[in-house]
Amino acid sequence: MIRFDNVSKRYPGGFEALSNISLELEDGAMAFLTGHSGAGKSTLLKLIAMIERATRGQVFVDDRNVSRISRRRIPFLRRRIGFIFQNHHLLFDRTVFDNVALPLIIAGYRHQEIGRRARAALDKVGLLSKERLYPITLSGGEQQRVGIARAVVNKPLLLLADEPTGNLDPELSREIMDLFALFNQVGVTVLIASHDIALIEQLTYPVITLNHGRLTGPAGLSA
């Protein structure tokens, strides 16, 4: 699902965030990406999400070379990826339902289909009863679950999460991780960037460790 071939990323100004990274994450795998802050976790996710482009090397997502993809095609490829952010990036001027339905509206689904899928996603994260509320009235954990529902509503092949439990207490963090595991069980590839070592060690998934932009863990992952 994800393959990095000798990838380096140097930002304007000369800071090299990633140096010569090669790794592979199989279809249907679930893995953690960890390392100290500034180790390059976010940069790695941004390369996969086509927010940044590699300076050297090639990044493949779902067998597509995203280092070479044209800007016009990026939106269509992003629809196959679900993103979860630390601060969940919900839109506070619309309801929980409208937030979750947004990817479907963007992708051009029909009205009935949007209602059906959005409610199914909300049901999976246990928030169906709160679809008419505004995100501001929800707790931090609930907001993050809305973010997850939005990320999975379009049935993505790949879920990327950047510090999804950064603002949550251990119990809620564990709930969120269980949710990811649930999606992984139905075939979604999941990559979670996190520095919550305690949480990661509780779980049995492979771990990619970055240190100052270099890999320190096992390079080829199989799950």
Place this chain on the structure above:
Amino acid sequence: MNHARSNRRRSPHHWSKSLRRRLSPRTWLLRHAQVAFDSLGRLYRNWVSSLMTAAVIGIALAMPAGMYLLLDNLDRLSGSWDGQASLSVFLKTGVAEEAAATLANKVRGWPEVAAVTLVTPVEALEEFGQHSGFADVLGALDENPLPVVLLVTPGPGHSDPAAVGTLQEKFRALPETELAQLDLQWVQRLAAMLDIARRSVVVISALLALAVLLVVGNTIRLEIQNRREEIVVTKLIGATNSFIRRPFLYSGIWYGVLGAGLSWLMVETSFWLLTGPVQHLTGLYQSNFALQTLPLQLLSMLLGSGIALGLLGSWMAVGRHLSAIEPS
């Protein structure tokens, strides 16, 4: 995941196409209606600032529309004479009536002449007496001082000022002519002045159109900045640029529509305020001239230019500022 593997050998072009969902025309229309409605709702939620923007556009549209309408009315006022532009050819006093009749017949044969009326000195004296109220005084005259006059109506296609001027020269060249006078020369002068005024309206309209573009552009720019976060999120979720552009373009259209509506109100109100004084004035001239208010054609032009300017202004703002917002 197997279908993804099978895509491996296909060209990049192909698989990117396959990610696109084709919208049925009905879904597409519904989507646009929804976005248009959402944009309108957004304007309504900030109705004070929306109204102020729309009012600026309204004033900018109302000024040229009002001036155009005023000129149009003046034009109609002068136009009632304009169609009858004719020449009065005064013959020399030595020319007898019979000779004048022969001349009139000759002139009737000219292609640029539609009709010639011969006014004998007797007829002219009578008419003058009736209209001036000097009949008694004229009766005291020993002999009729008036010459024979030919009233010449130019033919169709020869009634514009230049052609009538040429005809005037042609009459002047005749040996029998004492004076060939263009009637209602002041109408032509008025027409010339109206031309200048009309040109000024065009220039002012262009400047005000530019002002509308800038106002809409600036309003949309602010809106884009306010919704920056939303734009970033929707881009990350896979929104295309046209998807993100659409609500802003509809906002621009709505500003144009509202502005056009307000300008219509302003023009109608102004003309309504003018109606009384104008009626008083025309009453003094024993004319039944009435001010004409916005015709449907002008109204649709207002609406059309409002929409076009709103759309263009927002398009410019969106083009400049949207591409600068990328997730990072």
